[in-house]
Amino acid sequence: MTASSTRRTTAARSRLAAAGAIAVAGALLLTGCGDQTKEKNNDSGSASTSNAPLADKLPQEIRSKGKIRVGSDIAYAPVEYKDSAGKVVGLDPDLAAALGKQLGVTFEFQNGTFDALLTGLRSDRYDIAMSAMTDNKNRQEGVDPDTGKKVGEGVDFVDYLTAGVSIYTRKGDTKGITTWDDLCGKKLAVQRGTTSEDLAKQQAKKCPSGKKLAIEPFDDNQQAQTRLRSGGADAVSADFPVAAYAVKTSGGGKDFQIVGDQVEAAPYGIAVSKTETQLRDALQAAIDAIIKNGEYQKILEKWGAQDGAVKQSVINGGK
Structure with missing residues (x-):
């Protein structure tokens, strides 16, 4: 992984990460698509609401289901992709697993083409879209960057990384x-x-x-x-x-x-429906928690993306 379902699209602000540092880190970094098949992230499967510090921040419906459905273009290494065994791996799945520990739920990755992820979010196929998606005003407002016309409901972004x-x-x-x-x-x-x-x-x-x-x-x-x-x-x-x-x-x-x-340079964000403010705020709290406890930095270093680290998550920080 534009407002018209852009990964990574629109007004033109993308992502930053110092070339030298990422190269030195040997970053294993990315791309692809597929049909709408479920790809469960096994690493996040151990989440339990009984010992999750932020579980009560989630909407009750999601807590009851025990999972968050994630729309993602699982062919964008190293952010999300399948390894030789067919397992979903990468920066986003690792971050999702860490968030799952905080929230007490499993993040279930479902594969889809990048430019259809926001449509899937609007149609309730997914609860969130997490796919190296740039946060920008066009996506926030549901505007096609080519025509300037409204093409659907906008989304809120929970920002978690910066890249170019x-x-x-x-x-x-x-x-x-x-x-x-x-x-x-x-x-x-x-x-x-x-x-x-x-x-x-x-x-x-x-x-x-x-x-x-x-x-x-x-x-x-x-x-x-x-x-x-x-x-x-x-x-x-x-x-x-x-x-x-x-x-x-x-x-x-x-x-x-x-x-x-x-x-x-621009932020990557987790896209959430504008009506799901409780879920949005729970995700933001979880990101801040893993930044504070050090898991966030370890994951970014694993994938060579540490130069894109943020000090705290913000809502709709893209321009």
Whole structure:
């Protein structure tokens, strides 16, 4: 994992994480999609309301069910993805497991395409969406970033991390790309509904006549990588943690390289329906609790995302 269901989309603010620190941390970082199948996060399955300090903050309906249904694009390593055994792993599942201990419930991850997660939230398929989703005003207000028109009810975000957006190319074949302006006249692959797609659309409007930026959107970042690897695109844009993971792991580190600097630092947020204020506030309290007890920092360090750490959770901190 835009207001029109963007991962990671809209007005253009994405995510930050210091390239050097994440690379040094060997961050295992990301992407993909799938049908709406349930993917239970086994690590969070031990949650129990009997010894959970924040259980009473949850809505009674969720406490009774003992679980929170999480809509997520489980193909965005290292934020959420399936390991070789088919288990859902990553930064978000680990954070969810820690939150589950505080709240006394299991976070049950359900796989879906990123650009449909907010729709699933509105239709009550999910209780929350947690999928490296950028918190921004368009999503908060339910506005399509392309048309500026209202497309549905907005959502509230419980922010928990900061990240930026990066560009990567085939290794040794950068096509002279170091900035977003250099993409004019090139072909860029992105994941549909993400901040990267929004930024690409904005850049395309700035390109001079005769140097059109061709944007190729895909359902997931893995498909975009395949397109780049085959030579069908000149570059891919993705959240920095995802880009760093792709560069580190694809072809044993021989396929890709990051070019230029990260842009548009912005918060990742857990999306919650605006009517579910009690659930929203319970999640915020749980995030603050794991920040205070040190679990949060350990999880971020495990996945090389510590430079995106926040000191406390806020509601709707995106702009």
